Amino acid sequence: MTVTRDDLIDFIYAEARMLDEGRYDEWLDLWLPDGHYWMPLDWKQEDPLHVTSLLYEDMFMLKLRVERLNGARTFSQKPKSRCHHVIQRPFVDEMDEAAGRFVTNTNMHYVETRLDEQFLLALTATHELKLVDGRLRIANKRVDLLNCDAAFGNIQLLP
Amino acid sequence: MARYTDNPAAVAALVRGREVHRDVYIDPEVYRLEMKHLFANTWVFVGHDSQTPNKGDYFTTQIGDQPVIMVRHTDNEIKVLYNRCPHKGTKIAIDRTGNTGKFFRCPYHAWSFKTDGCLLAIPLKKGYEGTGLEQSEGAKGMKAVGAVHNYRGFVFARLAEDGISFDEFFGDALSSLDNMVDRSPAGRLEVAGPPLRYMHQCNWKMLVENQTDTCHPMVAHESSAGTAVQIWKELGYSEDDPKPPAMEIIAPFMSPYEFFENMGIRTWPNGHGHTGVHHSIHSNYSAIPGYFEKMCEAYGEEKAKAILDENRHNTVYFPNIMIKGPIQQLRVFIPLAADKTLVESYIYRLVDAPDELTARTAMYNRMINAPTSIVGHDDLEMYERAQEGLLADGMEWVNIQRLYEEDEDFDEERVENGTTERQMRNQFNAWVKFMTASMTEKEAAE
Ligand code: FES
Ligand SMILES: [Fe+2]
Numbered sequence: 001m002t003v004t005r006d007d008l009i010d011f012i013y014a015e016a017r018m019l020d021e022g023r024y025d026e027w028l029d030l031w032l033p034d035g036h037y038w039m040p041l042d043w044k045q046e047d048p049l050h051v052t053s054l055l056y057e058d059m060f061m062l063k064l065r066v067e068r069l070n071g072a073r074t075f076s077q078k079p080k081s082r083c084h085h086v087i088q089r090p091f092v093d094e095m096d097e098a099a100g101r102f103v104t105n106t107n108m109h110y111v112e113t114r115l116d117e118q119f120l121l122a123l124t125a126t127h128e129l130k131l132v133d134g135r136l137r138i139a140n141k142r143v144d145l146l147n148c149d150a151a152f153g154n155i156q157l158l159p
Numbered sequence: 160m161a162r163y164t165d166n167p168a169a170v171a172a173l174v175r176g177r178e179v180h181r182d183v184y185i186d187p188e189v190y191r192l193e194m195k196h197l198f199a200n201t202w203v204f205v206g207h208d209s210q211t212p213n214k215g216d217y218f219t220t221q222i223g224d225q226p227v228i229m230v231r232h233t234d235n236e237i238k239v240l241y242n243r244c245p246h247k248g249t250k251i252a253i254d255r256t257g258n259t260g261k262f263f264r265c266p267y268h269a270w271s272f273k274t275d276g277c278l279l280a281i282p283l284k285k286g287y288e289g290t291g292l293e294q295s296e297g298a299k300g301m302k303a304v305g306a307v308h309n310y311r312g313f314v315f316a317r318l319a320e321d322g323i324s325f326d327e328f329f330g331d332a333l334s335s336l337d338n339m340v341d342r343s344p345a346g347r348l349e350v351a352g353p354p355l356r357y358m359h360q361c362n363w364k365m366l367v368e369n370q371t372d373t374c375h376p377m378v379a380h381e382s383s384a385g386t387a388v389q390i391w392k393e394l395g396y397s398e399d400d401p402k403p404p405a406m407e408i409i410a411p412f413m414s415p416y417e418f419f420e421n422m423g424i425r426t427w428p429n430g431h432g433h434t435g436v437h438h439s440i441h442s443n444y445s446a447i448p449g450y451f452e453k454m455c456e457a458y459g460e461e462k463a464k465a466i467l468d469e470n471r472h473n474t475v476y477f478p479n480i481m482i483k484g485p486i487q488q489l490r491v492f493i494p495l496a497a498d499k500t501l502v503e504s505y506i507y508r509l510v511d512a513p514d515e516l517t518a519r520t521a522m523y524n525r526m527i528n529a530p531t532s533i534v535g536h537d538d539l540e541m542y543e544r545a546q547e548g549l550l551a552d553g554m555e556w557v558n559i560q561r562l563y564e565e566d567e568d569f570d571e572e573r574v575e576n577g578t579t580e581r582q583m584r585n586q587f588n589a590w591v592k593f594m595t596a597s598m599t600e601k602e603a604a605e
Pocket of ligand 2: 369375376379380538
């Protein structure tokens with residue numbers, strides 16, 4: 001299978017839609033097993049490990065996070081949050097077909113709501129994608145919040 | 160109508176042995192009095208001196224609701240100044256950190272000040288000749304807080320000019336800070352990156368109380384820690400299998416009541432106290448290769464063991480911080496309104512210790528205390544529900560009587576069953592003491 005720019009862009013849109021619709025099993029299945037979802041705390045942060053990040057989650061933590069959302073005693077999700085992504089057309093920054101490795105850069109507005117509260121985050125998502133057994137998968141995802149250094153209330157779902 | 164201002168008896172009556180009145184959490188007048196009295200009379204955490212390593216480095220923050228600048232003066236000492244130009248009030252610095260060189264220069268009319276606050280120069284000064292500027296408050300420069308104490312890198316300040324000394328205020332409670340710093344083979348900590356900043360729509364004291372609330376983890380955190388344990392079992396592991404760091408951190412939150420009962424709580428005078436006297440959720444972290452050897456080199460084996468065997472859980476330094484010695488974390492609960500609190504969670508690197516320790520500390524911070532943390536979500540949900548629930552007029556008192564005893568004496572250090580709410584009562588005892596210490600009684604004229 002050859003990967004086109006459109007395939008990459010469609011992938012990013014489809015991922016956002018899965019998150020908006022809460023199709024988390026499908027979403028987890030997009031990931032390669034040793035991937036990390038990184039949301040830095042600092043602007044242009046370089047080190048995910050030795051200073052604090054907002055998120056730096058492996059598959060175990062991501063699975064825990066999404067399973068918790070449906071738990072019988074998950075009181076912060078009674079009632080549930082909802083989210084909504086508005087994404088700009090992704091840039092394809094790297095396209096290494098021989099290695100089956102691709103990097104996209106996507107600006108988006110992320111809206112999350114629960115009860116009477118709603119907030120907006122402007123962010124840039126960087127996806128490292130890999131072609132494995134004829135399927136595009138997420139190798140790593142980095143989400144840079146425009147206001148990463150601001151004080152936030154709960155951010156319960158995933159940009 | 161002011162009910163509590165200039166009325167120490169009314170303030171003291173908000174705290175009874177077994178319960179406190181809801182006004183301590185929801186009343187804006189009580190909040191303003193806390194800012195004026197409690198946060199002025201106590202020693203409040205400002206920052207760590209590694210945040211301002213070089214002369215002229217500064218850090219802006221607040222003590223209660225008072226904007227302050229912590230700065231390293233030309234003599235290398237840390238000064239804490241009100242962040243207010245003595246001319247017309249402009250904040251001198253608003254970036255969180257920076258370097259000002261040898262002096263501050265106000266951006267409005269360029270009055271300048273040495274880094275200890277003293278007035279350095281005023282442009283076109285002849286305009287003040289013969290106006291009696293020398294007698295004005297402004298001519299003295301930026302005002303310093305009442306007193307500053309740098310304890311092994313941790314900078315505390317008392318806004319009030321007079322009052323309790325640093326040593327008397329903290330007493331033996333400093334042993335928790337000592338243990339945190341001693342865990343560095345060099346006896347020194349360095350701040351690691353910026354803090355998490357997490358906004359809470361609740362009163363600041365709910366957070367302080369939660370630090371020694373050992374009956375909530377297995378309930379409120381069942382959703383996160385319980386699910387983690389569940390997934391772990393589904394993956395085919397048992398309780399005794401070695402766990403990855405994330406599981407080491409989160410699984411102990413599901414420990415049974417007996418675990419928390421047996422861990423013990425110690426209270427010290429003036430509202431300080433800690434959980435985890437005998438063991439804690441931090442006791443069973445796996446050893447990091449090379450660390451113990453470095454500690455032995457620095458302290459000798461016996462002392463190194465003693466330092467590392469101390470696994471205190473949360474130490475509350477009244478009024479508004481907590482530290483976790485075993486993982487070098489400090490959280491400050493900054494009051495913004497009766498129903499609004501900013502929580503900043505800092506982590507520190509142990510100088511001369513392996514980087515893996517910092518990695519575990521950073522992992523703990525983001526997993527447990529971030530606005531994106533599932534454990535954080537569990538807690539904040541409870542605080543905010545409580546803040547709203549307290550508006551119910553049917554009941555006005557909040558219960559804090561678990562393991563209450565008649566005639567509790569908070570001036571003596573005590574170790575009790577780890578599920579006692581004695582530390583919460585200890586905090587409220589200190590709350591009354593420092594709220595009313597500088598309060599004058601108004602003649603009841605009306
Ligand atoms: S307000 Fe600062 S110099 Fe005028
Ligand atoms: Fe908690």
